[in-house]
């Protein structure tokens with residue numbers, strides 16, 4: 001059976017969500033693998049959201065926010081950028097491949113770009129295969 | 143109610159937790175007054191079959207320290223759970239996986255290979271590795287199975303209370319034992335013997351606005367003993383750690399490493415710490431941010447120093463196929 | 465084939481288990497001492513910043529964390545090629561002397577004294593620290609607890625915590641002490657030295673004046689002819705914190721004296737399938753199996769070994785006891801396993817004298833307790849004498865100080881092979897065909913093991929507890945033929 005990656009997209013309300021919406025209304029064809037969660041600002045994305053998504057079975061997580069300088073709360077995406085830089089190092093140590101978690105800036109008018117990012121990420125995660133998280137309760141000595 | 147029936151047990155542990163009970167010194171005699179110690183391997187006669195013979199829930203309270211590292215630890219955890227009314231995860235190892243949980247950064251195969259073949263002083267041309275069963279002409283010798291990963295106690299059996307610390311602070315131990323003995327325990331599932339705030343909230347170091355252009359290692363600096371470590375660019379786990387230890391490390395001029403576990407409402411210490419640490423970085427420039435972030439030593443091993451097995455991702459993605 | 469299982473016995477960086485196999489005639493055929501636990505520190509210390517190991521490796525053992533902390537501290541100094549200022553070195557040794565006082569008091573009064581003061585085959589209900597107190601006087605019990613506590617407090621005053629300290633940093637320690645604190649330590653050290661003298665006297669009165677005990681110590685069942693290892697100073701005197709490792713052979717002749725960095729030329733570790741703990745041996749002799757003698761690679765470490773491997777003690781009272789020790793026991797080296805207890809008393813005297821000596825040195829209150837490293841980190845070995853044997857930590861790092869390789873040879877591990885052999889020898893000497901295995905027999909087998917102080921001793925002293933001990937003799941079909949326990 002072929003593997004269809006499950007990707008959780010966490011999108012800021014003002015730019016990226018609108019951009020994704022545009023991709024839909026413009027009927028751009030792109031991979032259907034991203035389940036979208038809308039947040040008010042990419043700055044709201046707590047690292048534990050990403051960890052939780054992976055733990056709950058996501059094969060990848062895509063965070064998207066306004067381009068630098070365009071955040072509706074001034075500095076939300078700068079915060080995200082700083083966190084993401086550190087999160088990349090932590091995830092690498094935890095054995096999560098770099099291509100599984102991605103941060104992108106997508107504006108309200110970049111429907112095409114959104115579609116391209118999703119397609120590219122879907123292919124990369126597909127190549128990596130399913131993500132298996134530490135399975136806590138039932139992996140004893142198995 | 144008669145005298146409290148108490149059991150203490152260690153699993154994948156260092157013994158420091160047991161010593162913390164002994165360090166209650168004179169008060170240990172008071173413990174003996176309050177409770178009958180049914181089981182305490184370091185101090186009292188005990189055999190596995192004695193525990194097996196007890197009726198279920200015969201033990202009122204079991205203080206269980208140590209991580210679940212091997213099949214024997216797991217077996218005893220299950221047995222003691224069955225025999226005890228209240229199960230307390232005592233110390234960081236039982237609570238979170240603790241220091242032995244750092245093993246979850248590696249696979250079982252790599253650990254065995256390093257210890258028994260690659261390590262510098264090992265002379266092992268035949269590639270011998272300890273086995274669960276060794277058949278000798280004279281009879282079989284058995285060893286417990288070394289699990290693929292380390293688990294915290296509550297990943298193996300239900301736990302009623304958590305008493306954090308590596309080891310728990312002696313005063314907190316005493317307070318918790320008294321609470322247990324006098325039936326003054328809070329709601330099941332709570333952390334006992336610790337505070338309801340983060341260590342930073344109790345820390346007396348001077349704090350102002352934190353803006354960091356450079357992270358430093360203790361190897362490179364003598365920290366100012368008065369000022370918040372984070373403000374000096376030294377990673378400190380205080381923002382995500384539950385208060386209650388009395389801050390012995392901070393007082394010894396060493397940054398916190400989080401042995402008291404996650405502060406209230408922190409689902410994952412690593413996640414919380416990476417936000418907290420990233421938020422002090424003083425730069426808007428992606429290249430400079432990367433450069434500053436690269437100065438942080440071993441972020442996952444520091445943020446999850448005591449909590450890797452109980453973290454959201456458990457650190458076991460590198461686990462070999464079973 | 466009958467089989468006797470003693471499980472669990474006590475703790476030794478984990479749990480322990482003894483299997484005794486009897487042959488069809490009821491004689492002891494073989495004995496295995498198994499360590500069923502592994503945690504894998506050598507692996508998971510890799511990838512950590514090397515300076516952090518000083519607070520990670522003590523979690524190997526909460527009974528002697530101080531030894532691991534200091535061995536790590538010294539290895540890390542070596543990795544960074546930095547020499548701590550004199551005050552820092554003295555503080556570390558001061559801390560360590562307190563650690564020894566605590567550990568040796570604990571072992572002697574909880575584990576050794578009951579056998580000698582009360583008697584090896586006395587009623588088990590009496591054969592514990594309460595029995596000791598009943599025999600030598602009530603104030604003693606209080607004094608034992610008080611001095612163990614004092615020694616713990618000195619460690620906490622210096623290093624911030626009595627158990628899992630975070631204090632050693634590359635090039636020194638994280639904080640010094642004040643003059644007021646120093647004077648506090650002096651007070652306690654004076655008291656500890658007095659207590660050491662009391663302990664010498666108790667040993668003298670109760671053991672040495674009793675010919676039966678001296679004969680027991682010297683009896684063949686408790687003797688093992690091995691080589692000996694211990695850290696010595698420039699004058700070949702016992703040192704716990706610093707110096708070179710000296711190894712003497714079964715006749716007391718020096719085989720080698722090596723600096724920490726050379727340890728790999730001299731010590732190897734053998735692996736068996738039936739224990740998670742490895743078996744160190746001398747490379748000069750090679751691993752010849754679990755045998756003693758001049759050609760075997762098996763050596764011993766810990767108090768008896770340290771006295772055998774050195775030429776004397778660096779302090780007057782300890783030297784006096786050292787001389788008496790060898791005079792009484794028939795010259796060097798002493799192969800009697802049970803003499804470990806007396807050796808521990810000699811060391812208690814040394815630790816207490818050294819504690820006071822260092823506390824009296826005004827320099828320990830100096831604020832200059834750290835030199836910052838300048839060199840690029842690379843590789844280092846740190847060796848101290850843990851109460852239970854020579855402790856070796858070896859770290860390699862990349863140029864940023866991230867650990868790439870770790871090797872540890874832990875105190876009790878040195879004695880892994882000797883412990884197996886001592887138990888076997890005692891069992892062979894004491895379990896005889898047709899003779900009932902009594903509680904007293906069991907205790908006397910256990911004494912062979914207990915002399916090595918395999919770790920949990922320090923902890924047991926506070927309670928009137930004894931090592932759990934039970935021997936089950938099984939028929940070949942697994943049914944129980946005989947159970948003896950206490």
Ligand code: SF4
Nearest residue numbers: 156158233234235308
């Ligand atoms: S929590 Fe700390 S003190 Fe307790 S057993 Fe684990 S490592 Fe030792």
Ligand code: SF4
Nearest residue numbers: 342345370371378380
């Ligand atoms: S980060 Fe550390 S030093 Fe700073 S306030 Fe928090 S606990 Fe104190």
Ligand code: SF4
Nearest residue numbers: 387391398399400401
């Ligand atoms: S300061 Fe941090 S690491 Fe130190 S004892 Fe407290 S919680 Fe544990």
Ligand code: FES
Nearest residue numbers: 012041065071076
């Ligand atoms: S509102 Fe879009 S990133 Fe802040």
